[in-house]
Amino acid sequence: MAKVVELENVRREYLVGDQVTVALDDVTVAIESGEFVAIVGPSGSGKSTMMNLIGCLDRPSSGDVRISGSATRELSDNELTALRSKAIGFVFQQFQLLPNTSALENVMAPLLYQGISTKVAKQRATEMLTKLGLAERLNFDRNRLSGGQQQRVAIARALVTSPDIVLADEPTGALDSKTGAQVIELLKELHAEGRTIILITHDLDIAASAPRRIFLRDGLIEKDERGHA
Ligand SMILES: Nc1ncnc2c1ncn2[C@@H]1O[C@H](COP(=O)(O)OP(=O)(O)O)[C@@H](O)[C@H]1O
Ligand SMILES: [Mg+2]
Numbered sequence: 001m002a003k004v005v006e007l008e009n010v011r012r013e014y015l016v017g018d019q020v021t022v023a024l025d026d027v028t029v030a031i032e033s034g035e036f037v038a039i040v041g042p043s044g045s046g047k048s049t050m051m052n053l054i055g056c057l058d059r060p061s062s063g064d065v066r067i068s069g070s071a072t073r074e075l076s077d078n079e080l081t082a083l084r085s086k087a088i089g090f091v092f093q094q095f096q097l098l099p100n101t102s103a104l105e106n107v108m109a110p111l112l113y114q115g116i117s118t119k120v121a122k123q124r125a126t127e128m129l130t131k132l133g134l135a136e137r138l139n140f141d142r143n144r145l146s147g148g149q150q151q152r153v154a155i156a157r158a159l160v161t162s163p164d165i166v167l168a169d170e171p172t173g174a175l176d177s178k179t180g181a182q183v184i185e186l187l188k189e190l191h192a193e194g195r196t197i198i199l200i201t202h203d204l205d206i207a208a209s210a211p212r213r214i215f216l217r218d219g220l221i222e223k224d225e226r227g228h229a
Contacts, residue, residue: 003066004087004164004196005031005054010063012049023049025219026063031198033164036191038199038207041216048169050216051200055167056084068164085114089158091168095150097142103129103153104138110161128156132186148179155186159195166190169200184209 012024024046031037041047052058053065056072059080065072068087072080089110097106107125112118129138132152142150151171158166168187172180184206191197199210207213208228215223 001032001034003030004033004068005029005198006064006066007050007053007060008064008066010053010060010065012046012053012058013061022219024053024060027219027221028063029214029221029224031165031196033196034191034194035212036187036197036199036210037212037214038201038210039214039216040201040204040207041222042202044218045216046219047200047202047216049219051167051169051198054165054198055088055090056080085110086161087164089161089163089166091151091154091158091166091171093170093173095142095147095154095174097150097153097157100141102139102141103134103145103156106153107157107160110157114161124160125156128160129153132156146179147175148182151175151179151183152186155183155190159190165196165198167198167200170202171199172201172203172206180206 007027007029010024010027011022014021014023039047039050053060054067056067059072067083070083075083104125107129108121111121111124126138129135132155134149134152137145137149145153172183175183187197187199188209201207211226211228213225214221
């Protein structure tokens with residue numbers, strides 16, 4: 001299987017004033033295409049730092065991060081942005097749908113950004129929203145959608161470009177437990193279809209849904225666990 005994410009001796013430190021914080025300390029790990037992995041850890045353990053590195057939003061201080069084979073340290077800002085647009089689909093805790101914009105337009109946006117024609121974008125976005133059970137909601141903006149529906153629109157938006165990796169940051173954090181469980185079921189289905197899913201969470205119960213769990217503590221990998229508990 002192809003490795004879609006490779007971190008090799010990755011260190012990320014932040015300098016605030018004259019104070020250095022080591023957010024990730026010599027992390028080496030690989031994730032293969034088609035895996036469903038949870039990155040788990042308490043607050044301050046380095047989850048967001050790792051997500052930003054995998055999501056091509058940031059580069060390591062030292063070591064290498066390779067996403068779909070490209071070492072992010074060697075890319076210009078524009079190349080990093082292009083890699084992000086092609087390789088990563090983001091799902092956020094607060095959904096982050098555009099305001100006063102229909103579900104359909106939200107899902108079309110990343111396709112239009114990639115230079116795909118309006119006609120094709122509309123067709124693909126409609127198909128994806130229909131697949132996620134939102135065929136009746138295409139023209140609704142976020143004010144007319146429940147939290148669970150908004151997160152499904154956000155997942156459709158993440159999937160529509162067929163990214164190598166779906167990166168979901170606390171995707172159930174703003175949902176009640178029943179709706180959150182439905183979102184996790186959806187991620188499991190997408191994994192069963194062959195998508196690569198990386199789920200970032202501080203919640204051990206949520207993490208238990210993933211067949212592989214990478215536990216972070218103080219910027220280090222404490223445990224890399226496979227198989228269902
Ligand atoms: N932009 C930043 N500037 C300074 N320190 C940061 C920054 N981002 C994170 N940190 C520090 O790095 C460590 C890891 O943070 P983070 O990756 O946000 O962990 P988590 O997402 O697991 O809560 C923490 O000690 C945090 O205070
Ligand atoms: Mg965080």
